[in-house]
Amino acid sequence: MSVDSEKSEQYWDLIIRSRVSWWDIDLKGLTKFKELIFLFVRRDFVAIYKQTILGPLWMFLQPMLTVMLFALVFGRIANIPTGGLPPLLFYLPAYVLWAYFSECINRISLTFVSNRGMFGKVYFPRLVIPISVFFSNLFKFFIQLILFLLVYVYYLFNGVKLNSGVELFFTPLLILCIGVLGFSGGLMVTSLTVRFRDINLLLSFIIQLLMYGSSIIFSYNSMGPSIQAILKWNPFVWLIEGFRFAFLGVGVWSWSGILYAWMVAIFLLFFSILLFSRVEKKFIDTI
Amino acid sequence: MMEINSVIKVENIWKEYRLGVDSIGSFGNLVRSLFSSSVNSENRAQENDRTLKGTSNYIWALQDVCFEVKRGEVLSILGKNGAGKSTILKIISRVVSPTRGQIKIKGSIASLLEVGTGFHPDLTGRENIFLNGSILGMSKHEIKNRFDEIVAFSGVERYIDTPVKKYSSGMYVRLAFAIAAHLEPEILIVDEVLAVGDVEFQKQCLGKMKAVSGEGRTVIFVSHNIAAVRSFCTRAVLLEKGRVAFTGSVDQAINHYISVGVDTSHNIGSQIWKAEDAPGFDEVRFREIALLSESSDEVCTTVFTSSSFRIQLIYEVLNKIQGGRLILSLRDRNGVVIFNSTNHSEDSGLKNPGVYKVECLIPGNLLNRGSYVVYLHMGIPGVKVLVQGQPFLRFDVISDGSHGSLYPENWGGIIAPKLNWVTKV
Numbered sequence: 001m002s003v004d005s006e007k008s009e010q011y012w013d014l015i016i017r018s019r020v021s022w023w024d025i026d027l028k029g030l031t032k033f034k035e036l037i038f039l040f041v042r043r044d045f046v047a048i049y050k051q052t053i054l055g056p057l058w059m060f061l062q063p064m065l066t067v068m069l070f071a072l073v074f075g076r077i078a079n080i081p082t083g084g085l086p087p088l089l090f091y092l093p094a095y096v097l098w099a100y101f102s103e104c105i106n107r108i109s110l111t112f113v114s115n116r117g118m119f120g121k122v123y124f125p126r127l128v129i130p131i132s133v134f135f136s137n138l139f140k141f142f143i144q145l146i147l148f149l150l151v152y153v154y155y156l157f158n159g160v161k162l163n164s165g166v167e168l169f170f171t172p173l174l175i176l177c178i179g180v181l182g183f184s185g186g187l188m189v190t191s192l193t194v195r196f197r198d199i200n201l202l203l204s205f206i207i208q209l210l211m212y213g214s215s216i217i218f219s220y221n222s223m224g225p226s227i228q229a230i231l232k233w234n235p236f237v238w239l240i241e242g243f244r245f246a247f248l249g250v251g252v253w254s255w256s257g258i259l260y261a262w263m264v265a266i267f268l269l270f271f272s273i274l275l276f277s278r279v280e281k282k283f284i285d286t287i
Numbered sequence: 288m289m290e291i292n293s294v295i296k297v298e299n300i301w302k303e304y305r306l307g308v309d310s311i312g313s314f315g316n317l318v319r320s321l322f323s324s325s326v327n328s329e330n331r332a333q334e335n336d337r338t339l340k341g342t343s344n345y346i347w348a349l350q351d352v353c354f355e356v357k358r359g360e361v362l363s364i365l366g367k368n369g370a371g372k373s374t375i376l377k378i379i380s381r382v383v384s385p386t387r388g389q390i391k392i393k394g395s396i397a398s399l400l401e402v403g404t405g406f407h408p409d410l411t412g413r414e415n416i417f418l419n420g421s422i423l424g425m426s427k428h429e430i431k432n433r434f435d436e437i438v439a440f441s442g443v444e445r446y447i448d449t450p451v452k453k454y455s456s457g458m459y460v461r462l463a464f465a466i467a468a469h470l471e472p473e474i475l476i477v478d479e480v481l482a483v484g485d486v487e488f489q490k491q492c493l494g495k496m497k498a499v500s501g502e503g504r505t506v507i508f509v510s511h512n513i514a515a516v517r518s519f520c521t522r523a524v525l526l527e528k529g530r531v532a533f534t535g536s537v538d539q540a541i542n543h544y545i546s547v548g549v550d551t552s553h554n555i556g557s558q559i560w561k562a563e564d565a566p567g568f569d570e571v572r573f574r575e576i577a578l579l580s581e582s583s584d585e586v587c588t589t590v591f592t593s594s595s596f597r598i599q600l601i602y603e604v605l606n607k608i609q610g611g612r613l614i615l616s617l618r619d620r621n622g623v624v625i626f627n628s629t630n631h632s633e634d635s636g637l638k639n640p641g642v643y644k645v646e647c648l649i650p651g652n653l654l655n656r657g658s659y660v661v662y663l664h665m666g667i668p669g670v671k672v673l674v675q676g677q678p679f680l681r682f683d684v685i686s687d688g689s690h691g692s693l694y695p696e697n698w699g700g701i702i703a704p705k706l707n708w709v710t711k712v
Contacts, residue, residue: 012296014396016381017389036421043407043418050409050450121401122422123381281384284377285304 025277029125036124040132041139059140060147063099067091074217083219083250089155089162092148093247094216094240097175100141101182101236102207107133108186109203112194112283119284126280127273130190134183141175152247163249171246173258174239180265181235187272191279215240220252235261292393294474294505295356295379300388302349302374302529348374350529352388356474356507361500363516363537364509365544366526372509375526376400376478379507394473394505397424401478403463408452412443412462415451419466433469441465461491468495474505513541514686545589545685554588554681562603567674570608571665574642575601576679578661581648591687592703595651598661598680602645604638611635611673615647616662618678625659625701631668652705655698656686 009015049055071087074080082090108130112119115129156162193200214236223231231237238257245251349371356362364372377383379390380398405422406415416437420430430437438444441462443454451459477496493515500506500519510516516523516537523540525533533543557577565572577586581595590596598615612631618624628647664676686698 012391012393014392015389016378016385016392018385018387033421035427039418039421043410043414046414047407047409118405118422120377120382121404122398124422124424284383 025127025273030127030131033124033128036128037132037135040129041136044132044136045139056143059143063092063096063144063147067095070095070217080218081222083222083248085248085250086155086160088151089160089248090219090244090250091216092151093244096141096144096148097178097240097243098211098214098216098236099144100137100175101178101185102211103137103140104134104179104182105185105189105207106203107137108183109189109193109200111186111190112279113190113200116284127276130183130187130276133186134179137182138175138179141179148247162247164247165245165249165253167242167246167253171243173262174243174246177258177261177265178236178239180269181261184265184268184272187276188268191272191275194279194283210234210236213237215251219244219250232257235264291357291359293355294358294393295507296391297352297354297375297379298389298391300349300352300375300378300385300390301347302371302378302383303345303386304348305345347529349378349385352526352529352531354524354531354534356505358505359503360522361506361508361520363520363523363540364507364526365516365523365540366532367544370526371529372526373400373478374529376476376507376509380476392474395424396474396476397470397472398476399423399467399470399478400476402460402467406451406459406463409450411450412438412441412447412454415462416466419463420469423467423470424472425470429471437465437469440468464492464495468492472504474507475499476507478509479511513544517541517687541687554683556586556588556680556682558679565603566677567602567665568672570604570606571611571673572603572605573600573663573665573674573679574603575599576661576663578680578682581651587682589683589685591651592654592656592684593651593687593705595648597646597648598663599644599646600663601642602665602674603642604640607637607639608667608673609635609637610667610670611638611665612668613645614662614664614666614676616664616676617649618660618662619701620658620660622660623701625654653702654684655700655703656684658683 045056049058052058054061067088070091074091075082075087111126111129111133119126152162189199189203213231213234215231220228220231220237220241235257238252238254238261241251242253242258245253352371352375354362364375366372374383376398377400378385379392379396380400382400403419405419407418410418416434417427417430421427425433438447441458441464443458443462446454446458451462454462496506496508496515497519500521508516508520520537522535523533523537524531525540525543533540557575559575560566560573562572562574565574567573577599578588578590579585579597579599580587580590581597587596600613612629612635614627614629616624616627630645630647634645659682660678661680661682662676663674663679665673667673
């Protein structure tokens with residue numbers, strides 16, 4: 001190889017410079033780190049339940065306890081109708097799906113803050129961390145889905161009439177969409193927290209607000225038209241209603257609503273990745 | 288003959304840092320900072336000099352840094368604290384991005400700015416080997432192949448399935464380093480990881496560094512340990528206040544570094560007095576005292592453990608004296624006398640008025656590292672003091688690895704003489 005070829009850019013494997021293009025995302029680098037993503041997912045599972053007595057059983061217990069609390073507060077005390085279904089059955093699928101979103105956004109929103117030490121010492125594509133959180137929560141979601149199916153089968157044998165339809169086959173569309181929303185939301189929050197720590201403090205409030213506006217503790221159909229007119233702009237409503245409808249036959253399955261949710265998700269995904277890749281190069285200097 | 292290719296080209300790198308408290312300012316400012324493609328910072332940043340109080344909140348940590356690394360070279364980056372060594376290393380490692388300029392890299396690269404990055408306390412040694420190896424860029428396949436070697440090197444076989452939080456700090460570091468040591472990139476970047484850990488560990492690290500450099504791989508190495516730099520680096524770049532002050536041979540760079548890099552502000556290499564305030568009384572006055580290198584008349588305040596140096600005194604005899612002697616007392620900073628030496632037996636005869644020059648050669652390979660003070664005293668024993676002893680000179684002795692050990696350990700002892708060792712079968 002002659003020295004002259006050093007002059008051409010192709011000769012070099014890597015050129016480090018100050019950001020040049022607005023779309024500067026190391027996708028090629030990301031594929032090289034597939035194994036690392038897997039290892040981070042694994043680390044999450046191994047590490048999270050160490051030194052707890054019940055261990056992974058918490059994955060079952062946590063949604064069960066929350067849903068029982070919902071049943072007590074919103075079902076018994078507030079008397080919010082559950083579409084003629086046992087409250088447990090009504091809340092559980094919606095909550096499990098919602099938990100996937102909220103865990104994603106919460107944990108991803110801490111990407112920069114909690115990995116500062118590692119990011120300051122070694123380079124790998126920063127997106128590896130949020131992607132691994134996305135997958136580890138997806139995995140957790142599937143485990144919790146099993147819990148729901150157990151409850152589902154229990155009620156089925158106890159004579160509750162459930163109308164699962166062909167929509168079941170399309171539920172992966174809903175799951176993926178809510179995951180993407182959580183992923184992009186988390187990326188945006190973590191990018192902004194580099195400058196504004198306030199956002200992280202605000203986040204739990206926003207998530208709670210979103211939850212109450214996302215037909216988890218009520219059904220869309222039980223709301224008056226004036227409230228529905230507002231609710232229909234919330235993409236989560238269509239995902240959660242659809243998910244519940246596919247399993248239980250109660251709720252709304254709206255293709256246009258799901259399409260709308262996907263459009264929001266894809267827009268946010270692009271926007272958040274852009275924001276994230278802007279911040280990732282500078283944050284070590286700022287945070 | 289084939290020309291050796293460059294594997295790293297650092298081209299006009301500038302790096303700006305902001306000092307003080309980050310204020311967010313207006314929302315508009317934030318949006319601008321998130322979306323502006325290049326920070327317009329032509330005039331706001333100042334030179335990085337910590338001793339000066341600047342007027343700007345921005346400083347240049349690096350200014351127009353350029354150098355090249357050829358395949359197989361072991362390059363050392365020298366410079367005092369704050370010169371920008373770590374910053375350039377971080378930029379090459381892609382941890383921070385440059386404000387301006389570019390760096391081109393050919394071949395796989397791995398950097399060790401720290402050992403044990405990403406270790407999780409709850410994971411076992413085995414799990415952490417895979418996780419950390421992967422973070423450092425090793426594939427699962429590579430880690431599997433080298434797993435046994437890594438474990439053997441770390442010496443923690445018995446605890447490999449125990450969570451690392453139960454490890455002693457020594458074991459933890461050993462395991463972390465073992466993983467790093469088994470990285471096999473074409474280009475390796477090493478920061479002063481070697482400065483942490485016990486002597487045993489430092490030896491292990493340096494041993495490994497030597498082995499790596501022997502394999503013909505390209506290494507960039509930042510260290511304050513001149514002995515280590517001298518023993519295996521082939522070229523050096525000296526940074527000074529964020530600029531490249533020198534590029535070239537290790538020896539030259541080290542000499543340059545010594546003259547500018549070590550904090551010598553408290554040292555005194557020479558003193559000259561006018562006749563009226565020169566130390567002494569009616570018979571003798573000291574006129575000039577200097578610490579000179581062995582062969583040239585250059586005044587120094589820092590010497591290597593291996594180099595000889597001279598202490599030169601020029602004094603004036605005003606009234607003739609008989610039986611006087613000069614005493615040189617070398618003390619450490621705490622006042623402990625390292626040795627006293629006198630010229631009494633050679634030079635005690637009658638001295639007529641005039642100017643005399645006397646020199647004492649202190650051999651290399653005698654003093655240990657440290658700071659020293661030179662006292663000179665002149666008197667006629669039992670009769671009178673001619674010049675009262677005072678701390679006239681202060682200087683530092685720094686190690687260049689000459690007392691037989693290559694490692695940066697604290698070599699005990701008041702002196703560190705090089706002695707003859709004979710090994711027989």
